[in-house]
Structures are given as C-alpha cells and as structure tokens.
Amino acid sequence: MKRIFSVLLVMFSLCMTAMVWSQDRFAEIGTRAYQTREHLLIKPQPPDLPDINLPAIHNSEAVFQPVFPISTGEELEEERKKLRRHYELFLRDLAPEMPLFRERTCLTGFNWRVETEADVKNFAGTLAGEGDWEEVSVPHYGPPLGRAVTYYYRTFEVHRLPAEEELLYLCFRGVDYKSTVFVNATCLGFHEGFFAPFEFEISKIVHPGENTLLIKVENDYSTTGSEDDRGNKINGDKIYGATGPGYDEPELGWHHCPPAMGIYQECYLEARSDVHIHDIFVRSLPEQSQAEIWVEVNCLKPYPELVSLMLDIYGQNFQDTALREFRYIPATVYVPGVGDLAKPQDWEQRKLPFEYGVNFVKIPVTLKDFRWWEPDHPWLYQVQIRLYNRDGQLKDTRKQQFGMRSFTMDTVHIPRGNMYMNGKMIRLRGANTMGHLQQSVMRGDEDQLIDDILLAKLCNMNFLRFTQRPVQKEIYEMCDKLGMLNQTDLPLFGSVRRNQFAEAVKQAEEMERLIRSHPSAVMVTYINERFPNAEGKPHRSLAAASEYYRLFCALDQAVLLSNPDRVIKAGDGDYDPPSPGLPDNHCYNLWYNGHGLGVGEFYKGYWQPVKPDWNYGCGEFGTEGLDPLNVMTRYYPDAWLPVDEKDRYNWDPSRISMAQSRRFHYLWYNTPGSIDEWIRTSQDYQAWATKFTTETFRRDPGMVSFAIHLFIDAWPGGWMKSIMDVDRQPKKAYFAYRNALEPLMVSLRSDRRSFYGGEETAVEIWIANDRNDVEKDCRLHYQLEREGKIVFAQSVPARIPVNSSRFQGFIRYTFPEETRRIGYVIRAAILDAQGESVHQNTLDLEVFPEKQDPGCSVFVCGVGGGAAERLVEQAGLQTAPSAKQAHVLLVDAYSRYTENSRQIDRMVREGKVLLFLELPAGDYEIGPTNVRVRKTEMGDYYFVSPETGHRLVEAYKPYDFRFWHNSSRDCITPLLSHTFTAPDWEPVLSSGSSNWVSDEGATMAVAEKAYGDGVIRICEVLLPDHIATNPVAYDFLMKLLEK
The missing domain is CATH 3.20.20.80 (Glycosidases)
Known part of the structure; x- marks a missing residue:
C-alpha cells in the first residue's frame, strides 16, 4: 500500500x-456519496476561536442608523447606467487603423435538412443540392439530438479566381459537432469538436461563377450520456459537458443542456496572401517589463520564403505608443550537437526562410512604464503586425489586443x-x-x-x-x-x-x-x-x-x-x-x-x-x-x-x-x-x-x-x-x-437562533476582506435591538485582515425574562474614519418565556437509551411507576407495544395519550389502523411544515420547524428521517414523499388519531437533542403530551 x-x-x-x-x-x-480514496484527504475543521468577549454595555455614542442596500430592479438599473458610463472609457479603440489585406465574404443563408434515406443512397444528389430543404440562417443551432446527421447546402459566387500569390479560404468559427466539408463535390476535410475555429484552403477547387458548398454535420450522444426519444440513456463519443447556448423550444431547448448541433458561429470566405499571419499570442511578462509576441505565419509557397515582420504596439483604450516600427527578421544560430562532428555551419548565424506550412517565431519586446491590466482598470494594448516578403512588399496585416498582467x-x-x-x-x-x-x-x-x-x-x-x-x-x-x-x-x-x-x-x-x-x-x-x-x-x-x-x-x-x-x-x-x-x-x-x-x-x-x-x-x-x-x-x-x-x-x-x-x-x-x-x-x-x-x-x-x-x-x-x-x-x-460579496463585509454567526429568558447568547462577529489593503481607523459597531428599540450599542476598533477573514469576538448577552415571544435583532456595521457605513449586516434572534412544566406523568415503553428515555431525561419529564398511573405512554420500540397492545389500546380508549417516537421504516398495526413508515428519500430533512391547520400547531410561525440546533453536537442537525401515511389520521406536521423523478405528495411527520377517550400520536420528528436549545421543540413536545 x-x-x-x-x-x-x-x-x-x-x-x-x-x-x-x-x-x-x-x-x-x-445526493451521491463517494468514499473511494478518502484516506488521502483531510476534512477542514472549524477554527479554534479565541475567547474574545466584546463589551455589551450600552454606549450611546456607538448607536448607528441602519443603511439599506439597493434591493429593486429600478435601483439596479440606475447603478448599471453609472457603471456603463465608467467603462465606456475602456471600450474605446484608439489605436490607428490598419490597412486590410484580406477580403471577407460572410456566408449566412443556407438550405438545411436532416439526413434522409435518399442522402444515404444517393450522396451525389445531396452534393448537388437535390431534394427538399429548409432555409436557415447562420448562426443555426438546435435538434436533432443524439446520433444524427444534418446537411447545410448553398451556392456561392466566385467573381475571379485568386491571383498569383493569393489564396482563398473557407473558414468556420465553430460547428457542433463533427463537420465534413465539400466544395464542388470535393471533400476538403473533417473537424471534430464544437468550439474551435477551423478552415480549408480552396483556391484550386473553386471556379469562376457558381460554386457549391455542402457541410455534413454529425451529432452524437455525449460521453456522459443522454436520453433518446424513448427515454433510454445512451452514451456516445461527443465531448460535451451539460451546457450549450440552448434553442427556442420550451420542453428541451430552453434548458440548454441537450447536446444539440449546428453551425452556430460565423462561416465566411476569405482571400489572403499565400504568406500570411495565422495567429498572434502576446505572452505578457510584466514583472520583467517585457512581452513575448508569438507569431504563427502560414507559408503556402512551394519553396522557402524570406519574410520580415514590422511590429507596432499602441494603447487600445488609451493614448500611447509603446513600440513603433520594430522590424523583426527571423534568424537563428546553428548550434552543434553534443558529440557531433564539426560542420562548416556550426555557430553560424543565418536568416530563417519560412517553409511550407505553419512557421512559429517568438519576439521579445520591452515595455517600460506600461499600464497594468486590472479588473477595475482594464487597460489594453494592441499589437499590430505587418508581414513583408523578401522583396519588401506588404503581404498581410493582423492585430491583437492584449493586457499586461x-x-x-x-x-x-x-x-x-x-x-x-x-x-x-x-x-x-x-x-x-x-x-x-x-x-x-x-x-x-x-x-x-x-x-x-x-x-x-x-x-x-x-x-x-x-x-x-x-x-x-x-x-x-x-x-x-x-x-x-x-x-x-x-x-x-x-x-x-x-x-x-x-x-x-x-x-x-x-x-x-x-x-x-x-x-x-x-x-x-x-x-x-x-x-x-x-x-x-x-x-x-x-x-x-x-x-x-x-x-x-x-x-x-x-x-x-x-x-x-x-x-x-x-x-x-x-x-x-x-x-x-x-x-x-x-x-x-x-x-x-x-x-x-x-x-x-x-x-x-x-x-x-x-x-x-x-x-x-x-x-x-x-x-x-x-x-x-x-x-x-x-x-x-x-x-x-x-x-x-x-x-x-x-x-x-x-x-x-x-x-x-x-x-x-x-x-x-x-x-x-x-x-x-x-x-x-x-x-x-x-x-x-x-x-x-x-x-x-x-x-x-x-x-x-x-x-x-x-x-x-x-x-x-x-x-x-x-x-x-x-x-x-x-x-x-x-x-x-x-x-x-461586498469586498469588505461584516458577518454574524450563531448556531442557535432562539433562547429562553436568562440564557446567554454568544454571537460571533467576523470581518471578511477580499482586498489587499486595510482602510485605517475603521470601527466595528454593533447593537442589540428588541422589537425595534435599542437595548445596547457598542463599538470597538475593527481588526480588518488583509485578503482574509478574521474573527472579531463574541457578543455575549444574557436575555431578560420575557412573558411572551419577542424578536431581537443584532445589527453590526463597519464604519470608516468619517463615520460612514461601509457594510452592515443583521442576525435575527428570538427569546421565549420560561419553560412550562408538563403537568403530566409519562411511562416509557421502550429500549434502554432509546428516544423515549432520552427525551424524558432531557425534558425533565415526571415518570410514573406503571403505565396505569401515567397520563402518557411513550413508545420507541414497536415490539414493546405489540407485546402489550391489548392493555395499551384499552388504556388509550379510556383516556390516555399514546405517543410513538421515531418508528423505523415498515408497516405497522397501531390501534384500529394500519400505518406505513418510509425513509425520507433525499436524505434527512431540516424542515417540516406546521401549516396543517391542526390545533396543536396553530400558534406557530411558518418556519418554526426548520434548522433546529442540536445541543449534543452544538450545530444544526436534521429533524426528520422518516415520514408516514395512515388512513384517517389527522396530520399535525407534514412533509412530502418525493425524489429526483417523482412526487407522491404530502406525507405526515407527526399525526394523531382519536381512539375512544384518548389519542394515539406518531412523532417522526427527532425531538431528542433538539428540545434543550429550541424552545419551539420543547413547547411542541409539551403539546404532544396533552390530551
């Protein structure tokens, strides 16, 4: 190993x-879980926070007013207009115009069709444009999906054949997915892949007058797999993720995942010199105040050609001439091989003739006092290159924007x-x-x-x-x-x-x-x-x-x-x-x-x-x-x-x-x-x-x-x-x-959001700074508000990190006793040296009246250490020595119920409460009904809905049963792992039975059924470890124990 x-x-x-x-x-x-090589990994842990307790005594001078950020489309539109005006400066092109030595004709209109049986049997007819076609315009993208073939056909005019030392190219900026191109029934070549440009030289294939162009475009299922028209998942060879530009069809096309096909970028004819610039890449080396200009030159002459390049570098969106008429003549030194025989050309410096095909050169240039390209100030340069032949004739020009970064x-x-x-x-x-x-x-x-x-x-x-x-x-x-x-x-x-x-x-x-x-x-x-x-x-x-x-x-x-x-x-x-x-x-x-x-x-x-x-x-x-x-x-x-x-x-x-x-x-x-x-x-x-x-x-x-x-x-x-x-x-x-995402922001964090009077909160305050500078003399202000009124306000110097986050301290405050449920807000702000707000944030908390004793006794019918026993211990419930003497029977093991079902059912009919806790998945006979419990299919849930109209939950707020704090783990944990269905039961808390492909509708998380003078309840909500630090959880338990 x-x-x-x-x-x-x-x-x-x-x-x-x-x-x-x-x-x-x-x-x-x-929802997948993978554990194949986790022994090579570590799980990042929460930081160990220093015991910094921020002052929580009122300082009237620390009070600050809330500042609310923009929150409407109208406000955003005003900000967009301002930003657009700012960036107009960087959208300019101030570089001198270059003479153009290429003539381009865009090809936009095509006839199109999906491959037919006639295309397969009589491809010569397809090359000639025979059959029925649909007129389309490029860019064109859409179905068919999967393994499919489509054709694009058109004619184009050539008014004159390329002159001596001139070539004609057919260019594609992007075709999805495989392309085979024919001009005048001659196959030019093939390209696979949807995003890369490609081209073919067609000078010897075209003739004066009308010429034909046919592009065969092939699609496939993606390598990850996609569905056919029968719903079968099929894997293919198409290198394609799960996103595309989409197409205007609501069921599939709007979702831009289906791997569609087409000529979705430009297609054009271009006349050029037989020696021309194929590509320019400027490798910026700002730390050395240099740039390395990589130039690729295509030479399609039958014999080597001596060329020279003239370079100019201008500011593109600002006025500057960084380099002017820098002539580069490709040359090199012949370096002898180690151990080779001595040759006359050893260490000889010579000019480099460009041979047939692509030739590559790298040209270093120095750029002093340049402007950096940065996100806030994207200053751009433009290199302009002129290509001369051996006779000093200008044959081609090309430019490329670049930034020094x-x-x-x-x-x-x-x-x-x-x-x-x-x-x-x-x-x-x-x-x-x-x-x-x-x-x-x-x-x-x-x-x-x-x-x-x-x-x-x-x-x-x-x-x-x-x-x-x-x-x-x-x-x-x-x-x-x-x-x-x-x-x-x-x-x-x-x-x-x-x-x-x-x-x-x-x-x-x-x-x-x-x-x-x-x-x-x-x-x-x-x-x-x-x-x-x-x-x-x-x-x-x-x-x-x-x-x-x-x-x-x-x-x-x-x-x-x-x-x-x-x-x-x-x-x-x-x-x-x-x-x-x-x-x-x-x-x-x-x-x-x-x-x-x-x-x-x-x-x-x-x-x-x-x-x-x-x-x-x-x-x-x-x-x-x-x-x-x-x-x-x-x-x-x-x-x-x-x-x-x-x-x-x-x-x-x-x-x-x-x-x-x-x-x-x-x-x-x-x-x-x-x-x-x-x-x-x-x-x-x-x-x-x-x-x-x-x-x-x-x-x-x-x-x-x-x-x-x-x-x-x-x-x-x-x-x-x-x-x-x-x-x-x-x-x-x-x-x-x-x-x-504000670059400098304050953040508040607390695993608990609800408390009892007399309990202490410990809310963390953090500052996150994505900048590499720290504004001096900023202060961190914070205040606790009770129903809109300030309880206390304070401020401390803001300890702002450099491009990182930093814990500022705990706000520890013991809440007073309350007679009703009260909303509190902790509000924090970073204020600059002038007292202006840089960023603000809030955290909502709630304080509840003290716990109410249940006023009833319970008897546990369960296993040692089970949910019922833990609940009794954590809630401090009074236990009865026997089931007959108890008001409530708590059951967390169905077997204990079945062993004594006749006696238990009789006691319920006579007026007791029977409460089942956390039944595992299975089918059960409980009282006079059948109950089916199922595991939640998409993990354990953090939320159940109280909006059932049941009297036990009518006083709760819509999201009281969400993101409960777990007292044993000191963090939020799920509160539901199973739901159930049962005829004629009355839901108290609801959830749903759904997964990635289906929705069977609402199911029950807690429900009850009247039985004689008593009531049977099933609670799949995970109450143990949640009742100590979630007042709603404890209060709900008390309601479940009521008759």
Whole structure:
C-alpha cells in the first residue's frame, strides 16, 4: 500500500509541475456519496476561536442608523447606467487603423435538412443540392439530438479566381459537432469538436461563377450520456459537458443542456496572401517589463520564403505608443550537437526562410512604464503586425489586443492554492454562466453582452465560470475590455471515453489557443464532476485514478505548450478526489439535501475532504427561485400556466418542464397556495440560502474560489437556479449575493437562533476582506435591538485582515425574562474614519418565556437509551411507576407495544395519550389502523411544515420547524428521517414523499388519531437533542403530551 501511495504521489507531483439530460439527473448527482480514496484527504475543521468577549454595555455614542442596500430592479438599473458610463472609457479603440489585406465574404443563408434515406443512397444528389430543404440562417443551432446527421447546402459566387500569390479560404468559427466539408463535390476535410475555429484552403477547387458548398454535420450522444426519444440513456463519443447556448423550444431547448448541433458561429470566405499571419499570442511578462509576441505565419509557397515582420504596439483604450516600427527578421544560430562532428555551419548565424506550412517565431519586446491590466482598470494594448516578403512588399496585416498582467497559483508554499493577480493575492468570487452570453453573441446584441458583464460586476463578482465549455471569442474580448476574469472548462463531464483520449488532448490545445491571448482568461479546468469507476462503466471509459492522472498530464502538456503561464485546476466539482491542483467540490446542500456535507457542519466551518495543506474552491452551489410572473405570462407555454383565476390556486411548478421546486420544496419550505405564493416563497428561500452559503464561504480563509450556480437565465424557465431571469430582472437572490460579496463585509454567526429568558447568547462577529489593503481607523459597531428599540450599542476598533477573514469576538448577552415571544435583532456595521457605513449586516434572534412544566406523568415503553428515555431525561419529564398511573405512554420500540397492545389500546380508549417516537421504516398495526413508515428519500430533512391547520400547531410561525440546533453536537442537525401515511389520521406536521423523478405528495411527520377517550400520536420528528436549545421543540413536545 505504501508503494502504491508513493507512486500516486509521484504522479500527482508530475502533473502538478506540468501544470438529453434532465435536471433530475443533477438532483441524483447531488445526493451521491463517494468514499473511494478518502484516506488521502483531510476534512477542514472549524477554527479554534479565541475567547474574545466584546463589551455589551450600552454606549450611546456607538448607536448607528441602519443603511439599506439597493434591493429593486429600478435601483439596479440606475447603478448599471453609472457603471456603463465608467467603462465606456475602456471600450474605446484608439489605436490607428490598419490597412486590410484580406477580403471577407460572410456566408449566412443556407438550405438545411436532416439526413434522409435518399442522402444515404444517393450522396451525389445531396452534393448537388437535390431534394427538399429548409432555409436557415447562420448562426443555426438546435435538434436533432443524439446520433444524427444534418446537411447545410448553398451556392456561392466566385467573381475571379485568386491571383498569383493569393489564396482563398473557407473558414468556420465553430460547428457542433463533427463537420465534413465539400466544395464542388470535393471533400476538403473533417473537424471534430464544437468550439474551435477551423478552415480549408480552396483556391484550386473553386471556379469562376457558381460554386457549391455542402457541410455534413454529425451529432452524437455525449460521453456522459443522454436520453433518446424513448427515454433510454445512451452514451456516445461527443465531448460535451451539460451546457450549450440552448434553442427556442420550451420542453428541451430552453434548458440548454441537450447536446444539440449546428453551425452556430460565423462561416465566411476569405482571400489572403499565400504568406500570411495565422495567429498572434502576446505572452505578457510584466514583472520583467517585457512581452513575448508569438507569431504563427502560414507559408503556402512551394519553396522557402524570406519574410520580415514590422511590429507596432499602441494603447487600445488609451493614448500611447509603446513600440513603433520594430522590424523583426527571423534568424537563428546553428548550434552543434553534443558529440557531433564539426560542420562548416556550426555557430553560424543565418536568416530563417519560412517553409511550407505553419512557421512559429517568438519576439521579445520591452515595455517600460506600461499600464497594468486590472479588473477595475482594464487597460489594453494592441499589437499590430505587418508581414513583408523578401522583396519588401506588404503581404498581410493582423492585430491583437492584449493586457499586461500576471496570474499565478502558488503550489509550493503552505497553504497551497493561493492565487495572485499582478503579484497581489486575489480570491475568485463569481458565478456560473450557461448560454446567456453566447446567445447575445449569436443574436449580434453587443449591448446586451456588455450589460450582462456589467451586471456581474455590479453584483461584486470578479470572475465568471464559462461552465463546461469554451465560448465565442467575442465574449473573451468583451471580458478583456470590462475587466471580468473568467475560467474556461474543457467540456468533459463525469468520465472520459477511452477511445476519446487523444481527441480530448487535441481539444485541450484548441481551447488554450482560443483563449490564451485574453488577459481576462485566468484559469482552465479539464473535467466537471469526475466520478469514480467511470460511473459504473469501466468497460467504456477511463475508470482508475491512475488513468486520469495520465490524462491530466497529457492535457497539461498540450495546454502549457501553447501557454506556459496557464493556471490549471484539473477538476471542478471532484467526486473522486484528489486531483492535481486546487481541490474543488460542488455543494448543493441547501437544495440537493445532504449533498457535500451537512448544513450544520458547513455553517460551523467544516468543509468537504480535500488534500492536506491546500486551500480549496466550490465551483457550484445554489437553489431554485422561480421566474417572476411577468416572465411566465410573457413567454411560458399555456400548458405551464394557470388555466383561469381559480386555477391560480391549484398551480404548482411541476407544470414547468424540468423544474425541481415542487419536488424539493418539502425539504425547505411550506407548500405555497397559489402561483404568486410559489414565486414569492421560492425566491425568498433562494435569497436566504444564497446569503447563508456565501457568508459561510467568506468566513472561511481557505475558500479561495467559489461560483454560484447560476447567474443569468438564457431562456425563460431555463435554469431556475439563476439569480436573474431572462429579461435581466434580478431575483431577490441577486441582491443577497451582491451584499454577501461586498469586498469588505461584516458577518454574524450563531448556531442557535432562539433562547429562553436568562440564557446567554454568544454571537460571533467576523470581518471578511477580499482586498489587499486595510482602510485605517475603521470601527466595528454593533447593537442589540428588541422589537425595534435599542437595548445596547457598542463599538470597538475593527481588526480588518488583509485578503482574509478574521474573527472579531463574541457578543455575549444574557436575555431578560420575557412573558411572551419577542424578536431581537443584532445589527453590526463597519464604519470608516468619517463615520460612514461601509457594510452592515443583521442576525435575527428570538427569546421565549420560561419553560412550562408538563403537568403530566409519562411511562416509557421502550429500549434502554432509546428516544423515549432520552427525551424524558432531557425534558425533565415526571415518570410514573406503571403505565396505569401515567397520563402518557411513550413508545420507541414497536415490539414493546405489540407485546402489550391489548392493555395499551384499552388504556388509550379510556383516556390516555399514546405517543410513538421515531418508528423505523415498515408497516405497522397501531390501534384500529394500519400505518406505513418510509425513509425520507433525499436524505434527512431540516424542515417540516406546521401549516396543517391542526390545533396543536396553530400558534406557530411558518418556519418554526426548520434548522433546529442540536445541543449534543452544538450545530444544526436534521429533524426528520422518516415520514408516514395512515388512513384517517389527522396530520399535525407534514412533509412530502418525493425524489429526483417523482412526487407522491404530502406525507405526515407527526399525526394523531382519536381512539375512544384518548389519542394515539406518531412523532417522526427527532425531538431528542433538539428540545434543550429550541424552545419551539420543547413547547411542541409539551403539546404532544396533552390530551
């Protein structure tokens, strides 16, 4: 074992140095548990907090007024206009115009069809354009899904053949997925992959006049698998994650997961010189005040050609000439081989003639007093290159924007994984994107593209994850101009087909070549949510960790050969850790219940297992929030909407294709009673969960990168975890995320939220600072408010960390006795030296009257140490010496009931209360009825609903039975692990029986049945360990003991 472990570590080190699906599918992923190599991992622990007790004596000078951040779409629109005006400066192109030596003709109109039997039998007819076609315009994207073939056909005119030393190219910016291209019935070639540009030289194939063009486009099922039209899950060879631009069809296309197909980027003809610039990459080296300009030149002359390059570098969005008419003549020195014979050309310096094909040169230039590219000030340069032949004739020109910046990850010093932008530490705070930016490009809507990126910046994000796919170059260019960092993912998901190993490496190089020139592109990943053992198909895909380490090493080499400075995070959401680089786990524990780690552990400061001595990231987290009503009524199909006014109160989200809210709401909130309530309640919960999760991340100094899932919905009802809808209306979660991402923020934390009079609270106050500077003389103010009136206020110097989080101390306060339930608020603020509020936060608490004695005696019919015995001890219940002398019979072992059922049933009929506690799954005969108990299917729940109308719970608030504190574990723990059904029983607390694919409706968590003069009750709510520190739990127990 030690030897295997050593080999794995060596491979790990090598890799480091080398540096149609439904949403039900994602729910199922979100509840898996993997424990394959956890012995290589450690579980990050909560910090040991120093015993700092902040003063809790009233200081009138410390009182401050609440400042409320923006919370409406109208306010956000005003902020967007201001930010747009600010960034207009960086959108300019002030560089001199370049002469153009290329002539481009865009090809937009095509005839299209799905392959027919005639195409297979008479392909010559297809090449000639015979048969029925549908007219479409490029960009064009959509079905069919799965294994399918479509054809795009058109004619184009060539008015003159290419002149001497001139070529004609047919260019594609992106075709999904496999393309075979024919011009005049001649096959030009083949390309696989949906995101990379490719081209063919066609000078000798075209002729004057009309020419024909046919593109055969092939689709396949993805490597992760997708469903056919019969519902069968089929795996294919398509390298595709689970996101695309989507298409305008509500059942599937709006959800932009199905792997559709088409020519979804530009297609054009371009005339060029036979010696031309193929690509430019500017490798910025700002710490050396240098840049290294990589130029690729295509030479299609039959014999070598001497060329020279003239370089100019200008400020693109500011006035500057950094380099002027720098002539570069490719040359080298012939270096003799070690041990070789002496040759006349040894150490001879010579000019480099460019030979047939691609030629590569690297040109170092010095840039003194340059402007840094930074997110807040994205100053851009533009290199302009002119290509001359041996006779000094100008043959081609090309330009490329670039920024002088560095981005690195420290993989040496502990904790490893800190990231640095221009030598300064940076934490990535952002969002996943799935389709909305791509759709803006496809529709030619540059203004929307700009605004979408600005809306991210207004939300205090500093990076976007281009989730599971590279995107169009226009998006990267705009991110450069607006200072929005981004992470690009190679579109691998789950596992990798063995036969696609080499194709994955090829596409990794294509990905890096697509993004490497962009200063905004700071990191790449290779695979999303990698699973152990190829998800049970090791005969189809790579399965062992050692195989993936080989893949990662190969991918690293492909990427780093194209860009030696690329920061690489091998996996995003790793279900088979460890992987090379920064550990990353996804965490949907407030939606896919039980995913990642428990809510209470998470809130307390634990994290999922990671490699020792490493920081970590969370690439995805989020919850659903339904679209607002105006979006629903404007876009949704009639079948998704209420039929009439009465139906508004029968409506639920199960009518929306792929929506999860109906099935999952049982875990988190009460069942709403109308479409309006569904929208409001779901958005309220989404906002609460967003604040809860984000602030927990901000308090954790090891969490160096996280991204909410999802930012803007590309389509109506497309992916309702988005925090902004398709019309760019912010949901409540947008503002919750914005507030929690304030660079300098105060956060309040308490595992308990409810107390009795006389109890002491110990609320933690934290300050999180994502900046590398500390504003001087800031003070931390805090005040306790009782029903809006200040109990005390205080302030202390704010101990602000540098790019980290820091515990400030405990607010300890003993609550006075109350005669009724009272709401308290702890409000905290960071005030600057001028007394202006920088950030504020609140925490709601409640104080209850003292406990009431039950006034009854109980008799335990259970096992030693069981739920009943523990409950009696923790609640201080009076026990009777016999069942006859007790008012209540507590049963936690069904066998004890069956042994004495006749006597027990008789005592109940005569007026006693029979209370069953925590019955395990099974079928039971209790009293005169049958009861079926089932295990909750989506983990143990943190919520049950009191909205049953039962007299025992009519006085409770809607969310009194949610996120209870566990006194034995000192954190939040689940309160329900089983539900039950029983005919003619009256529900007291309800839940639901649902899973990732079905919803059987409401079930009971607590219910009762009158039996003679007594009553039988079943309580599946986990009361032990919850009654001591949750006044509602104790009060509810007392009610259960009443007759």
